[in-house]
Amino acid sequence: MLDITLLRKDLDAVVARLNARKSPQAFLDVARYQALEAERKDVQTRTEELQARRNSLSKLIGMKKGKKEDASAEMAEVTGIGDALKAGAERLEAIQAELSVMLMSVPNLPHDSVPLGSDETGNVEVRRWGTPPSFDFALKDHVDLGAPLGLDFETGALLSGSRFTFMRGPVARLHRALAQFMLDVHTTEHGYTECYSPYIVNREILEGTGQLPKFKEDMFWVLRGGDEAAAEQYLISTSEISLTNTVRERVLDAAALPIKLTAHSPCFRSEAGSAGRDTRGLIRQHQFDKVEMVQIVHPEHSQQALEDMTQHAEAILQKLGLPYRVMALCSGDMGFGATKTYDLEVWVPAQNTYREISSCSSMGDFQARRMQARFKNAAGKNELVHTLNGSGLAVGRTLVAVLENYQNADGSITVPEALRPYMGGVERLQA
Template sequence: MHDLRALRADPAGFDADLARRGLEPVSASILALDEERRAAQTALQEKQTRRNALSKEIGVIRRNKGDSAALEAEAVALRAEMEGLDARAQALDVETRDRLAVLPNRLDASVPAGADETANVVVHERGAVRNFAFTPKQHFELGEAMQQDGYAQMDFATGARLSGARFVMLRGGIARLERALGQFMLDLHVTEHGYSETHVPVLVNEPAMYGTDKLPKFADQSFVTTDGRWLVPTAEVPLTASVMGEIVDAAQLPIRLSALSLCFRSEAGASGRDVRGMLRQHQFEKVEMVSVTTPEESDAEHERMTRCAERVLELLEIPYRRLLLCAGDTGFGAAKTYDLEAWLPGQQAWREISSCSNTRDFQARRMNARYRPGEGAPVFVHTLNGSGLAVGRTLIAVMENWQEEDGSVTVPPALRPYMGGVERLG
């Protein structure tokens, strides 16, 4: 949510920020609504003042046994006018908030210009890309060739039969490898990176989705139940919304939370994209990192969070690169985003495996999440979120980077303690 006072103070700057995202100016229309709302409120206050004065006059006349009928009629008329003005002011307030609610966050000055992902900037690249002596396969080719009880260990046919497209059933060693990845990541973030382990609900209410900027903008990309609860698109929602409506003591900051959870996305608009394999699923697991901190520390926290995600890839010995997303590719709620892309030799392509974003106070304003700096008035916190990592996509990266010519997959040394010492799947 945007600060309306900041928009009033610098409408040209607000529109310039929207223009960086390729959006049309809106300040004039929003300020016109705001002006009309304030005019209605001013008129309401004036009529309330007049009605209070009438009440006193009527009281004096009645005590003196005089005729107050005309003044009483004016008071009745005023009451009807006040009800109309109050309703109008409230309706304008809702309309203004609705207009602001669908506008994306203002971008950090360091975000590069650009309309789409082709303008993203590579910050650095880490890890040696393996030079295969054979043509590497894609993960689904490897997974479908591995068998467990007569079925493919990466079984898309059964997933589709049970649930439809973009679902998979994992079996045997691959299922264990995915579980190992999630546990490994969560342990790393908790024991080495200082995040608090959290187990979250995967059904949340509308205020939690709205507060974390998923509604109303992304309603068509999420699943909703018949009783109005939403399946989380990411654990970012319950983790961040855990401070919704609170005033946090400054001594508690930064709050760092991590969770391994199921995530659900409708993938609206993704028809025909990544139809083979596990890259784009309706249901998947992800280890999420969330930080709640002060405005002064949020930039440093963003760098720290991104390094935590990078560390996972380094320990798994997967080549990756960090990208600073351009204006046109930065997500709705983010002021600044780093994406991590893993090298997938089967695809011969870099693919996103983590996204770490600083939303500044954008979500906090929607959630009314604040902290009290010393004896001063409450201030909005800054919230950050990042994938640490997407488990299914990391499974893909492990399988493709650690594959052998015979179709087996070597288990990275960092994962072997989580695999009961198993060194190879095949």
């Protein structure tokens, strides 16, 4: 959530930075905001005037009573002022509540270093690593390669509907190996603490990281006892949600920063409105696994932490020998809560292009303000932390990349050397 003082100091500048995001979506009802702010100032000014008048009357009443004079008129006026102050306080509370709801739907402001653009065509390539492989045989995509190895979309659809997948045998083992490998690298080489978190969270947890209220239709709701009105819990769309909220409503010791957490979890996304996009295969599923990275840092270190986190995700791809590129997302293509984002895109041979496999973002104090996550700074005052998150990596999409980049003419898959210890030494997967 944005700091409302930014809007009060320079509304035009905030609106200009918001307009750098995807258009024509309206992020802030400026006219309504201005009306509420004007009323808030009027109520506060009137409150101060009434309080001053009440103080003055109280002194006058004391003097009259001391002189045995009639103070009934002044006492009646004080009573009326008390009623007016109560009404003013109630109205001010209602104004503040409406302003808070309004701000909950306003996205973060792009960092000054973010390239301007209205959509993904404005993203800027930062660097590439590796060379896409060449093949002297007819390529297969991961769907055809995976089927003989246990990648079963028909059974997934039978059990749960479209865009769910069932895995068995070699491909299930490879999927598990990828997640274990990622966790081991992040914990032993990059300094993250491995976590296991709930897959169901409460409404306020999703509000803390920004999924609610804006993206409610993209979440899977948990109905308790079949009562839709009581659906205040949701399946997580990423373990960023639970990991980041571990510091909600806390005041941390500055010496405890940075906090670096990682977890492997399933992710559930209904992705309302995205039907027809990547419906074949594993690229876009309602349930998928991801190894997530989260950092809670001092504000002075958040930009460097973003660079570090991006390199942590890159390290997984490099160890797997998968070609990729790093893209700096433009202002119009960033997520709701991000102030700056790098996407990692892995080479997918069957599509002859790079596809997103990780997104690493700095949120600044945007999430921390919603969660009230703070630390004690050098001056002894409470200050909001900065939060970051990144995929390290999306397991299913990594599986896609391994199957397609390491395919052989006979349909077998060469197991990357980094994964062989997790596969019992197996060097090749065959039907």
